[in-house]
Amino acid sequence: MRTPPHKTIERLSQYRRALLMVHDSDKTHIFSHEIAKIIHITPVQVRRDIMLIGYTGTLRKGYNVKELIDLIGDIIDSDTMIRVCVVGVGNLGRAIINYFSGKRTKLSIVAVFDSNADKVGKKYSGIPCHDIAELDEVIRQEDIKVGIITVPADQAQITADRLVKAGINGILNYAPKSVLVPRDVHLEEYDMITSLEKVAFYVKSD
């Protein structure tokens, strides 16, 4: 099967989040328009995405929740566990560690780093905090493949460089400063202000 479009990948993750919640209830099947409503998209889009990944529901019964969850896993999850670290254990870092812990079976935050001696040696949501100086060593030992950056903006680039040097393959950067990485390192960046300004823009021109 051809690898699905970027946007579909993104939505698959959202579908699964929604499906996992539905699965906790007693529903075994779900219609495209029900999924659509949760994600705020159209039912056609849902059906098209599901078609793209080669799943078929049952006519007039909808999609089997469990099966669809598993299939999405087959597509977007790695075979093996992907190990992740967080650099910078401030408010945002802690929010992320705490939110994420145990949420997914194929992704796991296994180490966090900070430069503040008061934090080093402590555990956050059960994950040990290492000194930033040990980053290289720990990343190699723990076989960490993805790093999340939550340090102050002026430390973002140097942190990214360290992560790259240690052999990481993907970075998720929350510091409000874009970082430069080699082309073979996959980079995602997110800035809340962009989202807020977007809301504000559409609010004002209502």
Added chain:
Amino acid sequence: MRTPPHKTIERLSQYRRALLMVHDSDKTHIFSHEIAKIIHITPVQVRRDIMLIGYTGTLRKGYNVKELIDLIGDIIDSDTMIRVCVVGVGNLGRAIINYFSGKRTKLSIVAVFDSNADKVGKKYSGIPCHDIAELDEVIRQEDIKVGIITVPADQAQITADRLVKAGINGILNYAPKSVLVPRDVHLEEYDMITSLEKVAFYVKSD
């Protein structure tokens, strides 16, 4: 001028973030390829966006940083200050309040809410925390137009309902559960797990 495409609005916000940083240095002008490098897009895209908003740079000198910042402000900012509140002062809420404070001239977080009595009455980054029961009253008094949700997932919908009832026009939801709002309320949602799963997907299939 026609209102720019959604994606351009998003990038304008990013351009401005980058330009503000450049402006702090002594550079007065910047080339499209320099902006492009910071945002990780192509120079053509940058020029096209700038064309769309009707700005013209000087040939072989690039764009005037200050002018471009101001023009982007004219497009995406509101004439008047847009007042924002945050509901849920946990790790994430505090990270947001702290990060955002004072960053933009036309957007301001003026109130935060929590249900925990220990937090009510305190100030966070200078912003007073009110009891959630006073939400309606404070939002009307303070003329708040946008709400940011950072409460636990199971409180997300009820919080959204409260905000809508109080007359808010836009919501930025960070709780990992989609909320339903009337069509005239602009909604943005973001979930870190989607970003992380995206990174993981592209990392594994490298």
Added chain:
DNA sequence: AGTCTTTTGTTAATTATTTAACAATTAAAG
């Protein structure tokens, strides 16, 4: 049993977004 309604799966059409191409212009170099 036959009709109606719902819902999927898929192809085609439409719309949105990005990328390419290139003329025009200007600063710098010789």
Added chain:
DNA sequence: CTTTAATTGTTAAATAATTAACAAAAGACT
């Protein structure tokens, strides 16, 4: 002063993403 290289602005082409259209199947209803 002429040539060269760099850079913008814009139109056209290509690509990506969404939406529409609709046939086929299956349960519900009579």
